[in-house]
Amino acid sequence: MGEFESLKTKLGKFSLANKTLLMPDMSHAGNVLLTGTLRSFGIDVQLMQTYKGLQLGKQYTSGKECFPCQITLGDLLHHLEQEKERLGDAFQPENYLYFMAESGGPCRFGMYNKLHRIILDSLDGFGKIRIATITSNDSYALGGLLEPQMLTHFRRSAYVSVVIGDVLDRMLWRTRPYEKEPGQAEDYFQEALDIMCREMEIHGRRKKFRKILDTLEAVVRKARDLIDPTIPSKPLIGMVGEIYLRSHRQSNQDLIKLLERHGGETVNASIAEWINYVAYDNMQRARRELIYALRRRDLKSLRQHFKDWLSNRTELTYQYFRLDQIYRRVKKHLPIHGDHRINQIEKQLDNDRLFSFHVGTEAGLSIGGALEYCLHGFDGIVNVFPFTCMPSTMCSAILKPVLDRIQIPYIDASYDGTFQPNLEAIVRTFMYQAVQRQEKRQAQGKLGTKH
Ligand code: SF4
Secondary structure, X not given: OOOOOHHHHOEEOOOOOOOEEEEOOOOHHHHHHXXXXXHHOOOEEEEOOOOOOHHHHHHOOOOOOOXXXXXXXXXHHHHHHHHHHHHHHHOOHHHEEEXXXXXXXXXXXXXXXXXXXXXXXXXXXXXXXXXXXXXXXXXXXXXXXXXHHHHHHHHHHHHXXXXXXXXXXXXXXXXXXXXXXXXXXXXXXXHHXXXXXXXXXXXXXXXXXXXXXXXXXXXXXXXXXXXXXXXXXOOEEEEEEOHHHHHOOOOOXXXXXXXXXXXXXXXXXXXXXXXXXXXXXXXXXXXXXXXXXXXXXXXXXXXXXXXXXXXXXXXXXHHHHHHHHHHHHHHOOOOOXXXXXXXXXXXXXXXXXXXXXXXXXXXXXXXXHHHHHHHOOXXXXXXXXXXXXXXXXXXXXXXXXXXXXXXXXXXXXXXXXXXXXXXXXXXXXXXXXXXXXXXXXXXXXXXXXXX
16 A cells, blocks of 8 residues: 555545544534434444543644644544553454544645544554544535435534534523522533433434424523622623634633633634534635636536535525524523624625635634624634634734724733743733723623623
8 A cells, every 4th residue: 555545545434334433522512412413313423532632642743733633633542542441352443433524725724634644554553543524625515424315414413513512602601700609600501511412312313403492492591590690791702713722621721711710701703603604605615616607608617616506505594594593592591692694704804805715714704703793892802723823823913903903902812732821911911901991881881791
């Protein structure tokens, strides 16, 4: 076998049937619910413990890789070591499929699974583990992984599980800063996550979304009681940045809790926002290609691009329908913050003057998303990312002067696994500025969220 042959033969779209799928844990609530959904479709899945194997991740990389690449590699190696220990001679690497998505350029996310492949091949006993992947280039098409008759149905159940994961996170961030007893909100969050995971396992495959949402409503209704109404509204902090670092609380050293400790209420950009962005971006790309094909009078390409446009358009319409339905039902009981529409985020880029979605990456989402927060009365913006992350560095270069001009407090928070002793002082100063901004807003009668 040629040196890179295994990148073709052991990395791709492999059937999940009769295999154990190893799932990295990025955004914990969403990932737990996704594993519930996968189980409901009869797939054997293990959600790997995260951040326990960071040393292994660092040991097998050079230090130049993106931080999430090291974390996910460490999670995988740690999990495999544990499986080997648990099963002894019965451990069969060919029974596992490791899941690692990818995206096209311009940054390095598309290379994680290739590097992981090379490292697995270099390790005795792990070379037979294949890597299952999906890519944002085709809106995470699942063909090849699941039976054709399951595809649309699974895709939609998975989307619902992602949105419910976002909602549970927002429930926690909405209640924890105002909880009556310290620790209550987190305990309840865990309880709620277990309940919703069971719902996805039981009803995910049967498309019983109404039943799932009835349970979600009951869960959120109870969360309302955690809030002490005598605690005044706190300054609202909007979080943007690289999706892994901002969603993975171990690697961002629980930044949301740190902001809360210094008197803030935080809303992080959601995971559903990224999925909606992928569908939106592919739809817009297909539209552009359609126009070029029309000009060239290339009928064959015209048909193909129209098909692509229509399928992304249909998916996005469905996603917005479910998103609105879920948030509407939840907001009847608890005023959590909603999700931004992608076209609204794009509008904030001022006709591509600040940045263009055509460049790709999350930078456009983070820049536009931060400005959307500002428009909706937030008091400060935090940009969270892995040290040296390319899109987030662009985002920082653009956001800093813009937010400075409109006088919104802003900080960058970059992480590489080490502890920065001055981070707490930076957050404290930032929160002081956010409080001042909130007071100014309140003096002008522009009040924040009520509870
Ligand atoms: S978004 Fe940042 S961290 Fe992620 S692959 Fe690109 S450069 Fe690396």
